[in-house]
Structures are given as C-alpha cells and as structure tokens.
Amino acid sequence: MPRMTMIEAIRSAIDIAMERDRRVVVFGEDVGYFGGVFRCTAGLQQKYGRTRCFDTPISELGIVGTAIGMAAYGLKPCVEVQFADYVYPAYDQIVSEAARIRYRSNGQFTCPIVIRMPSGGGIFGGQTHSQSPEALFTHVCGLKVVVPSNPRDAKGLLIAAIDDPDPVIFFEPKRLYNGPFDGHHERPVTPWSRHPLGEVDAGHFTVPLGKAEVRRKGDSVTVLAYGTMVYVAEAAAEETGIDAEIIDLRTLLPLDLDCIVESVRKTGRCVVVHEATLTSGFGAELAALVQEHCFYHLEAPVGRVTGWDTPYPHAQEWDYFPGPARVGEALVRAMEA
C-alpha cells in the first residue's frame, strides 16, 4: 500500500472525488495555481482545469457564500479556508445559510459543501494561526464537524464528507500534516512514512462520518481525544504507565456516543482532552454526555485538559499547548480519585 503524508492523503481524496463526480469543484485562496499554502490541492488545477479548481480573492465570506449558492443548485463545492483562524468573516454564511437551508426550505434545497481548514497549534503561529474553533461549529445544528488524526482517516473521511448531502466543516490539525505529534516538540517528528497510519489505499474508500475509533485499548480510564491530542494522550499513557483506553472521536458531529459510553462504563473514569480553550469547549459537551449516560459507572469526576482560556500566545507556546505532562497529570488524578 502506498505511504502518504496527511497532505498527500487529502489531495488524493479530493482528486478521487473530482474524478468520480463532475459536480465537485475546489477553490479558495491560493488553491489553484499555487496548489494551496500547505500544498493540499497541488496539481489539481493542471489535472481538472481552471473551471473546477481555482483561486479566489481573499474573501472568506464570498468563498463560502458562493459555495452555498453553488451547492443549492447542484454542485458539490469543496472549499479551503486557508487557516481556521480566517473563517470568521464566513461564519455568518455558515451559520445562517449553510446550516439552515435544508430546514428552511422544507428539504427542497440542501447544502452539500465541505469547508476544509487547517487548525490547531504547535507551529509557532501565534494568535491568528493556531486556533481550534471547532466548538463554534458544534454549537450550530445543521452542520457536521470532522477532525481526522492521520492520513488514512483524513482521506476516508474527506471522501465521505464530499459525498455527504449536508455541510461538513473539516478541520485538518496542521501539526499532523507531516507526521504524528505527541507534544514533545524537542524531539524530531516521525514522518508518516514510518507510521502504520501513513499507509493509505491509493483508490476510493470512505471512513464513515460519526464513527469513532479506539486507538489504544485499556481498562483503567477512557481518554476522549481528537486530532493532535490523540498522540499526546498516547504519550501520556505511555509515560504514566496508566492503562488508558484512548478514543479518537474523528467526527464531533455526529458523535459516536455508543463507543464513548461503552468504554466509560468499562473503565469507570474519563478524561477529555482538546487543544481548544476550556470554557464552553467541546469537552464540556463530552463531559455532560458522559455524566448523563455513565453517571452510575463513574468512579471519578470527568477531567478536562485543554488550552488555557486565553488567546494563543506567540511566546510560551509550550506552556499553552496541553502536552503529555498535563494530560498525564489528569490521568493520575482520575486514577487517584
């Protein structure tokens, strides 16, 4: 099986989707001629021409707004917002239009769009290139929200997202583009070419939306994670020697509640981790669901390890980033409770 980075896997997914379905169009800032600042669309304009893969002005609202219109009239736009931090000008269109067209039109019109955006920190991006705004979208009904953690999932989930009849917000943890990252920034990155999840089928396949995956089996405590934090949690389990069961959620909306509940009922403990800020983060939703569904099985309060409630700083990135030490402490706390 070929080996791919997450970038190559995403490119392969878009390529396959464009090949299979002429309605798929791909656009965004520097997406066409240049192939995307992270190279996720490199070569697609050459292959499919400028009417199907093209550059836009710097106009996020315009990019998303026109995509919604296209989708309502039968196209399947897969657009890129260059960094998740730039999505806010488009937020109105996403919330007021994309998420509601189906409901508002009695199902006559739908909005099959995918909005891809690199998210998360760990690259010295500072406050405008590091954010994880997933909770701003999980709070909106009418959207699906996906966060892959490896090349194989990225490809399968992206093809599924493009196939999907509803709007999908597709976060790409940019720190994972070239290899898994466990928070040990002082160590060299292992490239995907040397990781089993870098093995990606070259052809068409999907990973269904709404299905989590248990990434590490364990009996002592359940860790709910997604994106980069999956690897940080693995490192924390390794380093503390705690037999954690690590669940990679993969899709936040719809959420694989069955998988979560089954695991927490088994372990009796749960720690939720994400890079995004704490207050009203997606972890709050997860913690609420866990107590609702697993209360009588819980032996410890549900813990949360997250970014601090501050903007993402330029300096002190590693004080901000919830690394394996902080996750490890939370695991220990859960075990000691």
Place this chain on the structure above:
Amino acid sequence: MAVAARKASRSDAVPSAVKSRAARKAQSSAQKKGVASFTKEEDLFAYREMLLIRRFEEKAGQMYGMGLIGGFCHLYIGQEAVVVGMQMATKEGDQVITGYRDHGHMLACGMDAKGVMAELTGRRGGYSKGKGGSMHMFSKEKNFYGGHGIVGAQVSLGTGIAFANRYRKNDAVCLTYFGDGAANQGQVYESFNMAELWKLPVVYIIENNRYAMGTAVSRASAQTDFSKRGASFNIPGEQVDGMDVRAVKAAGERAIEWARSGKGPYILEMQTYRYRGHSMSDPAKYRSKDEVQRMREEHDPIEQVRRRLIDQWKLSEDELKAVDAKVREIVNEAAEFATNDPEPDAAELYTDVLR
C-alpha cells in the same frame, strides 16, 4: 525619474468620474509642479529612515534563519518608500494602522527597534511582551494601532479611529494601510461607504505590491486599478509611484490635507514591490527571478535617494558611511537585546485577557 513620470501620467488616466472636482483640482495643481523635489535634509531623512527599515528587516531575516525567530515573519523590504514618504506627510497626532507586514510602519512611527525585534523573538521586552509576535504590536505613545494578522480587519478599525477623531474634533487623520489582496475583503467596502457617508478623516493606503501571497493582482481582482476602488462611493483616489519617496510624500500631503479639512476619505494606491517572499518560507514560483532583479536594479527606493545624495547633494562616501554605521548600530543593538532578553513568565499568559 522616468518611472515616476510614467506612473504619474498613469494616474492622469483615472477617469474623472472617480474624483470629485475639488479632488481633481487638488491633484492637477500638484501635478503642475511635477514630481515634488526634496531638500537635502528631506532626502537625508528619508534615506536614513528607509535604510533603517531595510537593515532591520535584513537582520530579522537572518535571525529567522538562525532559529531565533519562529512562526510568521513578513518582511517589508522593497516597500520602504511608502511608509516613510507617508510618515513625512503627517503631523503629530495622526494615527497609523496596518496589517501583518508591519515592522516598517512601526519603525517609521518612531517605535523602538529593540522592542520590535524582541517581539519577533518572543521576549518580555517586546512591544506585546512576546505574546503577539511579528504581526501583533501596538504603541499608544506613537499612535500606532497595530499590527493585525487578519487580512482586511484593520480597514474597519482605521475607519473607526477616524470617526473618533471627528467626534473628538482633534484634527488628526488615520492612515489606514492594507494590501492589494486585502482590498478584496468585503469589510473594506463597508468601511469605504461609512467613511464617505460620514466624511471621516481617513486616508486609505493600498500597498499594491502586485501579489497577495502567490496570487498576482490580475488573478484575484476584477478592477486592478485600486485608486478606483472607492469610485462608487465618490472617494477620490490616485495611483502613486510607491518606489519614489518624493511622489509618496507629495500624494500623502494631498490626501491628508483632503481628509483633515473635512472632505472625507481619500485613497492612495501605492505601486510598490516586495523583494522577499510573502513570509519566510515562500518558494516564489509565482514570479520570475528576473522580475525581482529588475525591480531591485531599476526602481529601488533607497538607491534612488542615495544617488540623489551623491549626485545632487554631493554627499561624500564618508558621510553616507556614517549614516549606514549609525543605522547598523541601532539594528545590531536591537538584535542583541532581542537575543538576550528573557522570555516572558508563564504567568504572563493570563494577563491582558480581560481586566
């Protein structure tokens, strides 16, 4: 000189519909004078200011290469005449706001090179205590309102600052800088409309360096004459040779005078060029080496002034060297400070989120 003349005549081509009569009058009287000439003092001042920016940016580039600066870092090399010429046209109290390519603007506003460099390296002595980085710095004292990483965001903010000027009747003008790429953000046009509607004292300076990241102007803009971008709101505009600091200052004076006298906003399209990549890792496949080389050799803003200092003002090599040495000293001192200053305390993370 030839370039300036060519560019100046191009601004003639702006259809009259773009400008109100008064604006046309203001401009044609300026044009009669030809390209405004500088006194020796002005040339020397512009030279020193532009050289400071150039050397500062070169040093920042080196320090980035050495790993002392991380993340994003957008250099202003090639565009120095724009901000220096505009600053020469301002008076005390005028404000400046810009995007993320902001080091030159801060230096031109008189902010301390040490504080700027230390922000790039993420140190406690940086203007934002290291928490903002290259794109996010401010100085209330120097009337510099940032430093904004989100493309286009500063345009509405600058418009609001201009509103506050009017409200407070303080006679100040807000210089609001943005790029050719930023000019396509929707909020720019919301701002234009409000600024003209309320006759706000704001000068919009569009730094057209021909590219937004890897996208050439013609591939992203339906109207590539940015001086016309305010036409439907009746905002006067002109295209300026942004590589000639004298042309910039002259146009800046016209625009600022217009805004200060209560006539409302004014647009200046500065035709300029960035020599370096967009940020620090830029394969630059979107333009030829030749194109960059030609701009450097034929239109360099600093070289133009240097030639005048030698040919017209008869400055000796030694006198020029003394200016260079002074500038280098400031830059080296800044680099040293930014290398040795400690990182901020982790406790600093939580300061200035709210009161």
